[in-house]
Amino acid sequence: MINFISKTVNLALASILALAFLGLEANAVEYWLSAGTTTLTMPDGEVIQMWGYGEDTDQDLSTVEGNYSVPGPELKVPAGDTTLTIHLRNDLPVPSSLMIAGQPADGTAPTYSGGRVLSFNDEAGANGGTVTYTWANVRPGTFLYTSATNPAVQVQMGLYGAMVAVLEDGPLCGPAPGGGTAYPGIIFDEDLTLLFSEIDPALHEAVAADDYGPGKAITSTVNYRPLYFLINGVAKEAGSNPIEIGSGGDRLLIRFLNAGLETAMPVIQGFYMQLVADDGFPMPFPSEQYSVMLTAGKTHDAIFSLLCDSLPEPISSTGTFAVFDRRAHRLTNNNAAGDGGMMTEFTLLDQDGESIVDICDNCLGVANPAQVDTDGDLFGNFCDTDLNNDLYADFGDVPLMVRAFIWQEEAGDFNSDGSVNFYDIARFLDLFNTTPGPSGQSNANHF
Amino acid sequence: MKTETDTALRHVSALRRIAASILMLAGLIVGGTAQAVISGTTGVNFDLTAKEGYVSMGDGATVYIWGYALDGGNVQLPGPTLIVTEGETITVTLHNDLAEAVSITFPGQTDVTTTGADSEGYLAGEAAATGGEVTYTFTATRPGTYQYHSGSNVGLQIEMGLSGALIIKPNAMNQAYNHPSTAFHQEYLFFLQELDPHIHTAVEAGLTPNLAERRAQYWLINGRSGPDTFFDDNIPWLPTQPYGAMARTHPNETVLMRVVGAGLDVHSFHTHGANFRVLARDGRMRETIPGVSGADAGLSDFTLTVAPGQTYDATWSWRGEDLGWDIFGHAPGDPCEPSGEECDPASPIYDHGKAIPVWLPEQQFLTFGGFWSGSPFLGQEGALPVGEGGLNLDGGYFYMWHSHIEAELVNFDIAPGGMMTMMIVEAPGVPIP
Numbered sequence: 001m002i003n004f005i006s007k008t009v010n011l012a013l014a015s016i017l018a019l020a021f022l023g024l025e026a027n028a029v030e031y032w033l034s035a036g037t038t039t040l041t042m043p044d045g046e047v048i049q050m051w052g053y054g055e056d057t058d059q060d061l062s063t064v065e066g067n068y069s070v071p072g073p074e075l076k077v078p079a080g081d082t083t084l085t086i087h088l089r090n091d092l093p094v095p096s097s098l099m100i101a102g103q104p105a106d107g108t109a110p111t112y113s114g115g116r117v118l119s120f121n122d123e124a125g126a127n128g129g130t131v132t133y134t135w136a137n138v139r140p141g142t143f144l145y146t147s148a149t150n151p152a153v154q155v156q157m158g159l160y161g162a163m164v165a166v167l168e169d170g171p172l173c174g175p176a177p178g179g180g181t182a183y184p185g186i187i188f189d190e191d192l193t194l195l196f197s198e199i200d201p202a203l204h205e206a207v208a209a210d211d212y213g214p215g216k217a218i219t220s221t222v223n224y225r226p227l228y229f230l231i232n233g234v235a236k237e238a239g240s241n242p243i244e245i246g247s248g249g250d251r252l253l254i255r256f257l258n259a260g261l262e263t264a265m266p267v268i269q270g271f272y273m274q275l276v277a278d279d280g281f282p283m284p285f286p287s288e289q290y291s292v293m294l295t296a297g298k299t300h301d302a303i304f305s306l307l308c309d310s311l312p313e314p315i316s317s318t319g320t321f322a323v324f325d326r327r328a329h330r331l332t333n334n335n336a337a338g339d340g341g342m343m344t345e346f347t348l349l350d351q352d353g354e355s356i357v358d359i360c361d362n363c364l365g366v367a368n369p370a371q372v373d374t375d376g377d378l379f380g381n382f383c384d385t386d387l388n389n390d391l392y393a394d395f396g397d398v399p400l401m402v403r404a405f406i407w408q409e410e411a412g413d414f415n416s417d418g419s420v421n422f423y424d425i426a427r428f429l430d431l432f433n434t435t436p437g438p439s440g441q442s443n444a445n446h447f
Numbered sequence: 448m449k450t451e452t453d454t455a456l457r458h459v460s461a462l463r464r465i466a467a468s469i470l471m472l473a474g475l476i477v478g479g480t481a482q483a484v485i486s487g488t489t490g491v492n493f494d495l496t497a498k499e500g501y502v503s504m505g506d507g508a509t510v511y512i513w514g515y516a517l518d519g520g521n522v523q524l525p526g527p528t529l530i531v532t533e534g535e536t537i538t539v540t541l542h543n544d545l546a547e548a549v550s551i552t553f554p555g556q557t558d559v560t561t562t563g564a565d566s567e568g569y570l571a572g573e574a575a576a577t578g579g580e581v582t583y584t585f586t587a588t589r590p591g592t593y594q595y596h597s598g599s600n601v602g603l604q605i606e607m608g609l610s611g612a613l614i615i616k617p618n619a620m621n622q623a624y625n626h627p628s629t630a631f632h633q634e635y636l637f638f639l640q641e642l643d644p645h646i647h648t649a650v651e652a653g654l655t656p657n658l659a660e661r662r663a664q665y666w667l668i669n670g671r672s673g674p675d676t677f678f679d680d681n682i683p684w685l686p687t688q689p690y691g692a693m694a695r696t697h698p699n700e701t702v703l704m705r706v707v708g709a710g711l712d713v714h715s716f717h718t719h720g721a722n723f724r725v726l727a728r729d730g731r732m733r734e735t736i737p738g739v740s741g742a743d744a745g746l747s748d749f750t751l752t753v754a755p756g757q758t759y760d761a762t763w764s765w766r767g768e769d770l771g772w773d774i775f776g777h778a779p780g781d782p783c784e785p786s787g788e789e790c791d792p793a794s795p796i797y798d799h800g801k802a803i804p805v806w807l808p809e810q811q812f813l814t815f816g817g818f819w820s821g822s823p824f825l826g827q828e829g830a831l832p833v834g835e836g837g838l839n840l841d842g843g844y845f846y847m848w849h850s851h852i853e854a855e856l857v858n859f860d861i862a863p864g865g866m867m868t869m870m871i872v873e874a875p876g877v878p879i880p
Contacts, residue, residue: 227659263713265755269570270557272731285744288731290554293713293754312557322570326756328602328658329711335657339569 028083031075032056033098035124035147035159036091037208038068040199042228043237044336048199049208050158051092051147061089061130070233071195071259072161075145077138079169079180084135090124093210097123098133099148100163101297102141102280105133111149120148140167140183141280142193142255142299152221152261156200157207160259162193182253182301183282189249196294196325196342197233198226198260201334224261227334229325229341235333242320242345245306246359246440252304258294264342265326267291270312273302291326306348308360308441319348319357358440365438374411379436382414385428386436393431401428483633483880485614485705486680486690487528488517491535495551497574497597497609498522498544502687504665505672505865506858510644511651513545513607514687523687524670525638525709526595526611533590533617533625539583543574549609550574551583552598554756555730556613559585570598590617590624591730592705592758594638602658602711606646610709612638615730623703623760624732628741631703631762633879635694637848639753639866640710641666644859663712666855666866668692673849673856673867692868694848695879698766698774698825699786702870705760708753714855716751720846720870723748723761730758750851765846765872767825768795772803774844775874776824785875818845818869826874843871 053072333340362380404412500522515526564572725745779800821829858864
C-alpha cells in the first residue's frame with residue numbers, strides 16, 4: 001500500500017516535472033477538432049441546420065463527440081508557441097478541410113478535380129476522414145479559421161471560428177488575471193472576441209436536404225440572402241445576457257472577426273476605439289474610430305480604453321452600453337417583433353455589488369458604496385490602511401493609526417461608519433503587511 | 448463669310464455673357480467673398496420634430512419618409528445639418544409627431560446627457576409616440592464631421608430618413624480641425640444614403656416590412672438623387688430636400704469634402720479630376736503621431752470607401768497639372784496670369800502659351816451637352832448652336848463625382864441618376880457660390 005502510494009506520488013511528481021519541462025520548452029500547441037452537423041435555434045424558434053467544428057476532447061479522432069458549435073471553439077496559441085497542429089476529423093457527408101487565412105500551413109496543397117479547385121488545402125474525406133495540418137511559424141494576431149473546401153457553401157454553413165495567438169502573456173498592470181501583449185507595443189489587460197456572421201435559412205435547408213448543387217433546387221450562393229445575423233453565434237433576443245467586461249485593468253482588446261459574406265459595421269455606443277491591427281498585422285499607427293469597417297473575412301483588433309474618468313455619464317451609472325452593427329437593417333431576426341440580429345450589450349462588472357462598476361471602484365471585493373478615500377490616492381479607505389502612503393501597510397502606519405483612533409480622523413475609519421473604533425483596528429491588523437488595494441481605478445495601479 | 452446662324456450664335460453668346468455678369472455681380476453683392484458655405488442651421492439650441500412627409504426622386508417618384516424637421520417646419524431629408532463651434536454646449540430638443548417612439552444618438556459625441564426621456568430606446572432616450580419630447584445636451588468637444596440618427600428601432604428609422612449631419616467647426620477659421628494641415632478654401636457636404644422604396648411604401652400602408660430583405664433602389668447625396676443634386680439649395684419644387692450637392696472651386700484652391708456614410712450600405716465615392724487626401728475618419732484626424740503631427744497619415748486616393756455610420760474629411764485640389772497645354776488659352780506672348788507659376792519651368796503647371804494639342808472640331812462634328820461652354824479654355828465661352836449649352840455660364844470644367852458602384856447611378860433602374868453630382872472648377876474670379 002505504502003509502496004503504491006509512493007509509486008503514485010512518484011508518478012505524479014514525474015508528471016509535474018514533465019509538465020513543467022514541457023511548459024518551459026513549450027513551442028507547440030495541438031488541437032483535435034471534428035466537423036459535423038448540428039443545429040442552431042433562432043430567437044423566433046426557427047431551427048437552422050448548421051455545420052460546425054467541435055473539440056475532440058479525448059484527442060483520438062476515433063469517436064464522434066458531436067459537440068459541434070457555431071462558431072467553432074476559439075483556438076488559442078499561447079505566447080512563445082510557434083507551432084500549431086490541428087487534427088481534423090470530418091463527419092460531414094462531403095469532404096471538408098480547415099484553413100487559417102493569413103497563416104500559411106506547411107506541406108499542404110490545393111485539391112483539384114478535373115482542373116477545378118475543390119479545396120485550398122488537404123481535405124479530410126466525407127463521413128469520418130481525417131487530416132492533420134501544421135503551422136510551424138504562427139504569427140501573433142487575430143485570425144479566422146474556416147473550411148477551405150467550397151468556402152462559398154461550407155463557411156456560411158458554420159465552419160468558422162477564431163484563432164488567436166499572443167506575443168507575450170501576462171498582465172503588466174492592474175488586477176486583471178488575463179492580459180498580455182498582442183502585437184509589439186500593444187498591451188492589453190483583458191481581451192474578448194466579437195465574431196460576426198449571418199445565416200440564409202433557405203441555403204441551409206437546401207444543403208441539409210441535399211437540394212444544393214448542380215441540377216438541384218439551389219445551384220449556387222448567388223442569391224445569398226441572410227435573414228439571421230449573429231455575434232459569436234448568437235442572434236439578439238429579449239433578455240439575452242450582455243457581455244461582461246471590466247474585470248480589471250483599463251485596456252480591453254476587442255478582436256473583431258467577420259465570418260459572414262456581407263460587410264458588418266460594429267459600433268460601440270458612446271466610445272472611441274484605437275484600431276491597432278488589420279488582418280493580424282499591426283497598423284503603422286493606431287486609428288481612433290467609433291466604428292469598425294469589417295468586410296467579409298476581415299479581422300481587426302481594437303484597444304478599448306476602460307478608464308472610469310472617461311465613461312460617459314449615462315454609462316457610469318447604468319454600466320451597460322450597446323454594441324451593434326450600424327448596418328442596422330441587420331438588427332432583426334427575420335422580422336420577428338422586437339430587437340434582433342447583430343446587437344448585444346457590454347456590461348461593466350460590479351463584482352462586489354455596491355452599484356459602482358469595478359473600473360470605478362476604489363476598493364474591489366467588498367461593497368463600499370460610500371467610496372470614501374480620505375487621502376485621495378484612489379485606494380478607498382476600506383482597502384487603504386497604508387496611512388503614510390508608502391504603498392505598504394506596516395509598522396510605519398501604526399503611529400498614524402493610533403492618532404486616527406485618538407482624534408477620530410476619517411482616514412482611520414476604514415468601514416466608513418462614522419467613527420474610528422475597534423472594528424477599524426481589526427481591519428488595520430487584517431491588512432498588516434499588505435499593499436493597499438485592490439482598487440479598480442486604473443490610475444491607482446499606474447504608480 | 449457670315450451667315451445668319453453666326454449672327455444668331457453671337458447674339459446668344461452675348462446674352463449669356465450678360466447673364467453671367469449679372470450673376471457675378473449678384474454674387475459679389477450677396478456673398479462678398481468667394482467661398483462656399485455648407486447649408487445648414489447654426490446656433491447652440493436646436494428644435495427638431497420627427498414627422499412624416501414625402502420626398503421626390505430624380506425619376507419623378509414620390510417616396511414617403513420619416514424625417515427631422517427644424518422648428519416645426521417641413522420634414523426634410525436629410526435632417527437639418529447642425530453647424531456648431533467647438534466648445535459650445537449644444538442642446539437638441541426633439542418632438543415626436545410620429546406614431547412610434549423616436550430618439551437621436553450622436554455617434555462620436557461622448558458626453559451626451561438626456562433629460563425628459565419618455566422611455567429608453569436601444570441607443571438613446573426616447574420621445575414617446577405622438578407628442579413626446581426629449582432633450583439632449585452635449586459639449587461640442589472635438590471639431591469634425593459627424594452624423595446624428597435615430598437610436599430607436601434603428602434599422603427602420605434610419606432607412607425611413609431619421610438622420611442628419613453634425614459639423615463641429617474648430618475655432619480656427621477655414622480649417623476642418625485644429626491643425627493647419629486641414630486648411631481649406633471651399634467646403635462641401637456629401638451625405639450619402641440609399642432608400643428601398645418598398646419599405647417606405649409598406650410603412651406608409653401600416654405594414655411591417657422585413658428589413659433583412661431590404662434592397663435599395665434610390666441612391667442619394669444630401670437627400671437628393673441625380674440630377675436633382677445639381678440644383679441649388681432651397682429650390683421651391685423640392686421643399687423637403689433643401690440641400691443641393693453641386694460643388695464649385697477655383698484652380699489651386701483646396702476643397703474640403705465632408706463625407707458622411709448615413710445609409711445602411713457601403714458606397715464608393717469617386718472624385719473625377721484629381722485624387723483627394725483623407726484627413727480624418729469618424730471626426731478624428733489620421734495622424735502618425737496623435738496630437739502632434741496633424742492629418743498626415745491619410746492616403747491619397749480617388750475612390751473613398753464610405754461605410755455606414757462613418758464620416759470622412761478629405762481635401763481635393765485641381766489646377767490642371769501635367770496637361771501640357773494652357774487651360775487659359777494664352778498665346779505665348781500673353782502675360783503670366785493668373786499666377787507666375789505657369790511660366791516657371793519648375794512648376795507642374797508650366798504650360799504658359801502652350802496650345803491645346805488637338806484640332807478643335809467644327810460644330811457640325813460635335814454633339815452637345817448642357818455643360819459645354821463652346822470653348823475648351825477655362826472661363827471662356829465659344830459659339831454654340833441655338834438651344835445648346837446653357838448650364839455652364841462661366842466656362843468652368845465639370846467633373847462628375849459619383850458612386851463608383853455604377854449600379855447606383857440610376858433612379859429605380861433609370862439611368863442616369865442616383866448618387867452623382869458635379870464638381871465645377873471655375874475660372875479665377877468667378878464668384879462662388
